[in-house]
Amino acid sequence: MATYVAEFIGIDLQKPYLEAQIEVMNGSRKAYPSNGINFASAGSGFLQETNKDFGVIPIQEQLLQFQTSVKQNQIDKTSIQNSIFFLESGSNDIFNYFLPFDPPKLDPNAYVQSMLKEAANLIDQIYKLGARRIAVFSLGPVGCVPARAILPLAPVDRCYGKINVMVKKFNSGLESLVKDIPTKYPGAIGVYGAVYDIVQRFRAVPTNYGFSDVVNACCGYGPLGGLVQCGKEGYKICPNPNSFLFWDYFHPSEHTYELISKALWVGDTSRIRPINLKNLANPASFN
Numbered sequence: 001m002a003t004y005v006a007e008f009i010g011i012d013l014q015k016p017y018l019e020a021q022i023e024v025m026n027g028s029r030k031a032y033p034s035n036g037i038n039f040a041s042a043g044s045g046f047l048q049e050t051n052k053d054f055g056v057i058p059i060q061e062q063l064l065q066f067q068t069s070v071k072q073n074q075i076d077k078t079s080i081q082n083s084i085f086f087l088e089s090g091s092n093d094i095f096n097y098f099l100p101f102d103p104p105k106l107d108p109n110a111y112v113q114s115m116l117k118e119a120a121n122l123i124d125q126i127y128k129l130g131a132r133r134i135a136v137f138s139l140g141p142v143g144c145v146p147a148r149a150i151l152p153l154a155p156v157d158r159c160y161g162k163i164n165v166m167v168k169k170f171n172s173g174l175e176s177l178v179k180d181i182p183t184k185y186p187g188a189i190g191v192y193g194a195v196y197d198i199v200q201r202f203r204a205v206p207t208n209y210g211f212s213d214v215v216n217a218c219c220g221y222g223p224l225g226g227l228v229q230c231g232k233e234g235y236k237i238c239p240n241p242n243s244f245l246f247w248d249y250f251h252p253s254e255h256t257y258e259l260i261s262k263a264l265w266v267g268d269t270s271r272i273r274p275i276n277l278k279n280l281a282n283p284a285s286f287n
Helices: 002-009 017-025 059-071 077-082 091-097 108-128 146-150 161-184 195-204 254-266
Strands: 084-087 133-137 189-193 213-217 244-246
Touching (some): 091 108, 091 161, 108 133, 108 161, 146 213, 161 189, 161 195, 195 244
Parallel strands (some): 133 189
């Protein structure tokens, strides 16, 4: 989504932090980019244990990278206050809760609360470092991703309700955190992007949004196209990716990302609240 939002704002796409760091260290660029930095790590979640065996950078370490950059004056403090901070994480945490390899030690409610605790800490820490415009995006309907085909108890003829129950509980807690931002953090604005509701609209009336398939992955193989991952031996690719809600077993298609981004940029309060990203990007929103 960052690709589209950067385009809407009219700035270049943000470089990954580690790439920018290497360029500064080897002298190929003098300073860190002024158009923002992407600290995200694919496969990470709010919990440090999530996908740790796959070499992902936990969100706690992503925060540490940002803290270090600020303290070493690699990022201008005025730029921080004028920036929009995007926070979206948690899908991997909840999906992994249902994997059979390592049974969770917490019940679903306690697990969600542990995620929300990390989300609250992240908001608190970036505010202390100067963040004033904070956009927090809900999880989509993780229980509907084609990857559920690899879960032992998941149905393939409908979404996995148990996953979506956890997702909705997490999203509800996340929105509460966002609502508290203006009172808890003076001078800050928080917005909540209701991605779950946006995607469910696509699933309810797919043809209205240009979709012919909102169930299967375009790239993959097996039930739902979710049993064999895209790029693995035996995978297949559909001829019309942008008519699919899902590109692969876990990720939306480019068309889906574009529609979500547009809804967050100019959508009403049923999609993003209390204001949309276009208004958040406007300095007048602070007046």
